[in-house]
Amino acid sequence: MHKRGTTKLIAAALLAGALLAGCGADSSDSGTSQAEPAMGRADSAGGQAEAPAAEEGGTAGKGTNTAAQAPDLRVDQRSIIYTGSITVRVDNVTTAAAQATGIASAAGGFIGSDERQSGSGADTANLTLRIPAAKFSSVVDQLAKLGHEETRGINTEDVTEEVVDLDARISVQTARVESGKKLLAQAKTLDDLVMLEREVATREADLASLEAKKRRLADLTSLSTITVVLLDPDATGAAPDDEPPGFLAGLAGGWDALKASLAVLATVLGALLPWLIAIGIPAGAAVYAIRRYRRRPATTP
Template sequence: MRKRGYLTLGAVVLCGALLAGCGSSSSSDGVSSDSGKVAAPAAGGAEPALGEGQAADSTAQGGKDTTAEAPDLRVDQRSIIYTGTITVQVKDVNAAAARITGITSGAGGFIGGDDRQSGAGGADTATMKLRIPATKFDAALKQIGELGEEQSRAINTEDVTEEVVDLDARIAVQQARVDSGRRLLGQAKSLNDLVMLEKEVATRESDLASLQAKKRRLADLTALSTVTVVLLGPTAAPPAPADEPSGFLAGLSSGWNALGDSLTVLLTVLGALLPWLIALGLPAAAVFYLRRRYRRGHPDKELPAPPAEAPATP
């Protein structure tokens, strides 16, 4: 009985110890799970704050880049090429041309071309090409039109703002490439590297010079407008507008003109060769004729002699 009591007491103590161990492990698991739940919101709260800061930085950087790269596209800042043609009938072509020269000089421009032709009975004409600052373009045309009776006027504009902006960007990039190549050239340590870098830098500088030349050309065309002035005397007829046919008539006209041009070239060649044909052909024909006549009058002389017979052998 005592042994059974001891066994029962030992079993009770063992079960109590096992239950206590399970309770402690479960409590520790609960504490760890609770701590995980508490740490998660903190981590979650830190991430939104960091995300907002990054978004703010990216927004600020994006706004800065956009402001730096965006070109000024206002009307007064655009690059526009102005070209115009005006025809005026005046009493004295030379006097009007002199006044146009004064108008151009007063506007800060210059005469790019002056072609004058004299005609009988007041049929003089003059064609002048003017380069006038774009800001004085309209005022100069108005003054030229008031010199006489204006016959016609045509004004064309070409907006090259996008080309200018593109050229500026390409020049900036190419300039950076040239500077980088020059720095590498200064750091070259071998002859092969030096030769290769010199060739690369020369190529980059050539491309940069080409882009800069295009930029200067556009700058010249936008800064100075081109005006073509046609001056007509009192009796000079205005130039007729070109009326070019199209379709079948255009093809027929082109073919006929080509045929006429070909015949003209052929006749020109024959005319150049005819004196040589006469100088050389007539003596050659006379020699040929006399030779044939001589052969007919002396047929025996033309026959070959018969071969000699060989002597008979004994």
């Protein structure tokens, strides 16, 4: 009986082990079968994920091409008009003017205008220099070293957007002129010929106007303008713009006007005084004699 119980226990243990082994195999197979589809989905998901990346790369490439066609608006590529003015007091105006001319020529520029005044011991010169924009700052510094710098003013104007707009309008207008010429070549009646000639002439005039504006801006941006005022030690410089506002400004203006009026009146009196002396004294003597004669009593016979 004891042997039979032991045999049953052993058989039950073997059966349980076989069952457990079978379950483990099934779970392993099912896990493997479930993992394979998951990997397949991951691969397909990866493939789908790569496609947008490629599309983005293509879009980025297109964006790069578009940016390359757009105007370059970096600071060093912008269209800027430089203008400046400087007042320098020098020992000799003629020598300093010659030196300023040499500075402009060495920088690749030229003299736009040259106005000089001399007399009463005070010499002045007013020069307008056209200087390449790249040499603007260095030329201003060189001019300041000609003597004692009294005033300096620098102004800049960014016209990049205007230049870009002009380029676009010129391109469109050029295409309009070409299309008008093509239509003109195909005109079959006299009326059409006259109308198209008038239209082409109008379009060409508009194109010429736009091109003239473009050349003007190109000149202003490529060549900066510097106004140089040279004063000798005895010359009076430009009056500073620091007049008091309001009532004080009116009072100062009225006082200046009064002094000017008194100066004019004194000039007129000085001019009339010799005539008053030459004519007034004899006339006064005659009037006095006449009055005295009338006051004398009449004599009786």
